[in-house]
């Protein structure tokens with residue numbers, strides 16, 4: 001029976017992980033440490049799954065004393081906690097440096113001093129941008145080339161994890177995943193924003209010409225990838241998680257509009273984000289070699305996702321809307 005500390009467990013991917021874990025490993029203890037930023041919501045963890053093995057502490061991974069004390073009773077740390085929205089990083093990067101870099105430093109110090117298993121949840125954005133008209137993909141061993149303050153803090157944290165493995169031999173792994181969609185994503189991001197705006201017949205802002213390519217994966221497939229790395233991943237290694245499902249942003253928006261039977265005239269092309277990455281794509285063969293494959297087909301998962309946001313419309317429409325990723 002494992003004793004997990006999950007950080008950021010009330011955010012989008014973290015809460016999907018927590019629900020998955022409580023459902024599939026009810027005998028493990030799971031402590032959720034979350035700062036409860038605007039992106040978090042206590043409703044995201046299913047009440048019916050909260051047994052005596054589940055606990056929650058509201059707190060900040062950038063708080064060194066808290067991190068040291070809270071890790072006394074755990075053996076594994078999975079770090080989802082981060083500031084995650086690129087637009088916010090461009091406008092106000094300091095919180096990103098604090099949570100995404102200094103917070104990881106504190107977790108690594110705890111992992112080193114307490115000999116914990118540590119998994120860092122990272123992103124494909126650390127690799128920078130690919131050209132739109134190529135079929136290149138980032139793979140194991142591609143160089144890091146982050147191009148905005150969000151991806152730079154994530155890349156810096158990954159490098160610190162690697163350094164702690166090399167220097168101190170900590171039991172660490174990293175996953176770099178592509179763009180997630182599914183339940184519990186904040187309406188600042190492209191998919192929920194498109195759904196909520198379309199339902200309200202409001203304009204859907206799309207950066208530039210909307211032709212940027214993202215590699216889309218359903219959140220539960222990401223969660224299952226992390227589960228597999230925790231079980232079968234090699235210590236010291238990084239794993240790229242991707243369903244190898246490239247779509248232009250405008251195509252994703254058009255698919256959602258089609259599902260909702262709304263007009264494409266709701267799309268409003270707006271000035272591009274500074275330094276906007278045009279294309280991300282990942283080679284997931286290393287994940288597949290340890291037995292992982294995505295289970296969800298894009299169109300069906302998108303349909304389920306749309307249904308979720310419609311069912312929970314009041315919950316999400318209360319949250320502030322900003323631009324999409």
Ligand SMILES: NC(=O)c1ccc[n+]([C@@H]2O[C@H](COP(=O)([O-])OP(=O)(O)OC[C@H]3O[C@@H](n4cnc5c(N)ncnc54)[C@H](O)[C@@H]3O)[C@@H](O)[C@H]2O)c1
Pocket residue numbers: 007008009010011012013014033034035036037038039040041059060061062079080081082083084085098099103121122123124154176177178179180181185186
């Ligand atoms: N969303 C994606 O498509 C995607 C893709 C690849 C990797 N990731 C990574 O996955 C992780 C989770 O992303 P998400 O989309 O769920 O983000 P999110 O913004 O929805 O959730 C982040 C959670 O972390 C919490 N948090 C933030 N700073 C904290 C701190 N200092 N201490 C404790 N808790 C803190 C927030 O309250 C929130 O619950 C991030 O590390 C992100 O870089 C996201």
